[in-house]
Amino acid sequence: MKKIGVIGIGNPLRKDDGIGIVLLEKLVEIKDDLPDNIEYIDGGTGGINLLHLFARFDIVVFIDAVNFGGEIARSKFFNSEDVISKNIQIKISSHGSNILKIIQLSKKLGENPDEIFIFGVQPKDMKPGTRLSYEIQENIDLLVNNLKVELKNVMENIK
Amino acid sequence: MTRDFSINIEHVTRVEGHGNIVLDVKNGEIKKIEWQISEAPRFFEAMLRGRNYDELRTITSRICGICSIGHSLASLKATEDALGVKISEQTRILRHLATNAENMQSHILHVGYLSIPDLLGVDSVFPLVGTKHNDSLLKIVRLHRLANEMSDLVCGRTIHPIRLVVGGLSAAPSEKQLLDLKKDLAEGLEITKEVAYVVKSVAGNFPDFERETEYIALTSDKEYALYDGIIASTDTGKHPDYKNYEKIMKEYFVPHSTAFHAKHYRDSYMVGALARFNLNSKQLHPIAKEVADMFGLKPINYNPFMNNIVQLVEFVHNIEDSLNWIDILVDEGVKDEKPKEVKLKAGRGVGIVEVPRGILVHDYTLNDNGKCTKANCVIPTNQNHANIQKDMEAFVPQIIDKPEKEIEFNLEMLVRAYDPCISCSTHYLDVKFV
Numbered sequence: 015m016k017k018i019g020v021i022g023i024g025n026p027l028r029k030d031d032g033i034g035i036v037l038l039e040k041l042v043e044i045k046d047d048l049p050d051n052i053e054y055i056d057g058g059t060g061g062i063n064l065l066h067l068f069a070r071f072d073i074v075v076f077i078d079a080v081n082f083g084g085e086i087a088r089s090k091f092f093n094s095e096d097v098i099s100k101n102i103q104i105k106i107s108s109h110g111s112n113i114l115k116i117i118q119l120s121k122k123l124g125e126n127p128d129e130i131f132i133f134g135v136q137p138k139d140m141k142p143g144t145r146l147s148y149e150i151q152e153n154i155d156l157l158v159n160n161l162k163v164e165l166k167n168v169m170e171n172i173k
Numbered sequence: 174m175t176r177d178f179s180i181n182i183e184h185v186t187r188v189e190g191h192g193n194i195v196l197d198v199k200n201g202e203i204k205k206i207e208w209q210i211s212e213a214p215r216f217f218e219a220m221l222r223g224r225n226y227d228e229l230r231t232i233t234s235r236i237c238g239i240c241s242i243g244h245s246l247a248s249l250k251a252t253e254d255a256l257g258v259k260i261s262e263q264t265r266i267l268r269h270l271a272t273n274a275e276n277m278q279s280h281i282l283h284v285g286y287l288s289i290p291d292l293l294g295v296d297s298v299f300p301l302v303g304t305k306h307n308d309s310l311l312k313i314v315r316l317h318r319l320a321n322e323m324s325d326l327v328c329g330r331t332i333h334p335i336r337l338v339v340g341g342l343s344a345a346p347s348e349k350q351l352l353d354l355k356k357d358l359a360e361g362l363e364i365t366k367e368v369a370y371v372v373k374s375v376a377g378n379f380p381d382f383e384r385e386t387e388y389i390a391l392t393s394d395k396e397y398a399l400y401d402g403i404i405a406s407t408d409t410g411k412h413p414d415y416k417n418y419e420k421i422m423k424e425y426f427v428p429h430s431t432a433f434h435a436k437h438y439r440d441s442y443m444v445g446a447l448a449r450f451n452l453n454s455k456q457l458h459p460i461a462k463e464v465a466d467m468f469g470l471k472p473i474n475y476n477p478f479m480n481n482i483v484q485l486v487e488f489v490h491n492i493e494d495s496l497n498w499i500d501i502l503v504d505e506g507v508k509d510e511k512p513k514e515v516k517l518k519a520g521r522g523v524g525i526v527e528v529p530r531g532i533l534v535h536d537y538t539l540n541d542n543g544k545c546t547k548a549n550c551v552i553p554t555n556q557n558h559a560n561i562q563k564d565m566e567a568f569v570p571q572i573i574d575k576p577e578k579e580i581e582f583n584l585e586m587l588v589r590a591y592d593p594c595i596s597c598s599t600h601y602l603d604v605k606f607v
Contacts, residue, residue: 062282062286062317063321063331063332065314066314066317066318066321066322069318115299119299119302122302122303122307123302123307123310123311123314124311125311125314
């Protein structure tokens with residue numbers, strides 16, 4: 015059975031940047047509805063340690079605040095391959111090293127998972143503060159649902 | 174050659190935090206040379222005031238994302254010293270393992286990712302991926318992963334440990350987990366030897382610079398001191414009176430820095446891997462000694478660039494040391510221990526440990542209710558700032574005829590050799606209202 019890692023990324027002390035961690039915690043609450051070969055990881059603000067976190071998985075789904083130019087609180091599911099090859103301009107992770115750089119490093123080292131996806135949520139405000147912005151807070155249930163659907167699609171495709 | 178030039182590096186890269194190098198040369202004469210620390214202070218000591226004894230570790234762990242285990246251990250030792258708590262032998266051994274794990278994490282990160290690019294003439298580790306160095310890089314990544322997993326196993330988390338608590342550990346690894354770790358460490362030891370050969374092949378690129386200075390570290394009759402020991406200096410010998418550490422680590426303030434500087438017997442001293450080696454090299458484990466010999470290291474070594482190499486030597490020592498402790502734990506059987514019970518009383522406690530960058534002190538005063546009323550933390554990087562400055566003053570005249578770019582590169586490399594953790598060190602700001 016393939017090993018799947020769902021990794022929340024973000025800094026809950028920077029308002030909407032914490033959405034990756036909030037959604038991860040929501041998923042853990044409903045993990046009985048999801049396949050049991052998924053491991054849930056709080057990746058914090060990432061950095062080079064991400065390289066170690068995802069090397070052991072076949073498939074990885076990152077959850078993060080991503081500025082993809084969408085409407086606030088909208089989500090988008092990216093295949094990291096598309097983001098890199100099509101050079102899609104998105105800004106991921108407010109903290110230090112960029113996930114895409116770490117993914118590329120992992121690939122060149124030859125220890126990357128088969129597939130890496132990014133579930134991105136369009137943030138409004140990433141200034142210091144512990145509360146999500148109103149728009150995102152209002153849409154949490156919808157976002158959890160979208161994420162659940164995407165995870166199920168990923169599972170369907172590998173069957 | 175007389176010439177005018179100025180170098181202004183804002184900020185030095187591949188170090189933790191923000192520090193600047195300023196060099197001003199007129200007619201070939203040095204007018205100004207400064208190692209500046211420009212980060213905002215963080216007021217951790219003030220945050221501890223009024224906090225309960227069992228919160229102090231959790232808070233101070235956050236001083237540093239690299240040395241969170243070391244800050245935790247210094248904090249626990251200070252708290253336990255104040256409350257008169259005696260830990261069990263099993264806790265002592267597990268704390269040794271935690272210390273080794275952190276030293277390994279930090280050293281391989283510094284040598285492998287931050288320092289090797291200097292030796293290979295590249296800006297960062299990323300350009301090395303996919304080149305002929307790919308295999309070495311993969312080995313370094315594996316060693317870093319091993320150290321991370323070890324921290325995770327012993328402390329419950331890779332950084333900001335959760336199992337280390339006042340009086341003991343909230344949970345201990347199982348014998349099976351320890352035996353698995355032993356297997357991984359044995360493999361890691363072989364990989365480290367291979368990495369050492371690679372580093373040896375390029376170590377000649379470190380500048381041949383020496384400046385006599387004082388080295389301060391913990392020392393112990395029993396072992397290569399990391400978790401426990403007494404303060405010692407290469408100039409003045411042993412200083413067992415640990416509660417009066419301030420007589421050794423005399424901190425002072427300079428205008429160009431938001432971080433304290435420190436001195437003892439001379440104008441400055443150095444702490445860290447090289448200081449430990451210079452005081453305690455005889456107690457290194459056998460393979461670590463072999464690696465030190467391979468690089469021709471002998472105490473007292475006055476070349477600050479060799480701090481990088483000693484970090485690699487210590488990495489080997491930490492693996493050998495951990496293998497010994499695991500054998501003892503498994504032979505005696507891992508017991509299901511609860512942390513020691515704490516009886517509150519007022520008092521002052523001081524905890525001193527060696528962390529990757531040098532000697533670290535936490536000093537707490539608690540009241541009858543177990544609340545902290547006063548705190549002081551002496552951070553290794555603070556103690557090194559003055560020595561970095563003095564090294565620069567001695568180093569620049571030796572390289573002043575080189576092209577500016579090369580001087581700049583050499584000065585950055587000097588700062589990086591100290592592996593400074595600048596954010597940890599900026600805890601003081603002298604605010605004067607006029």
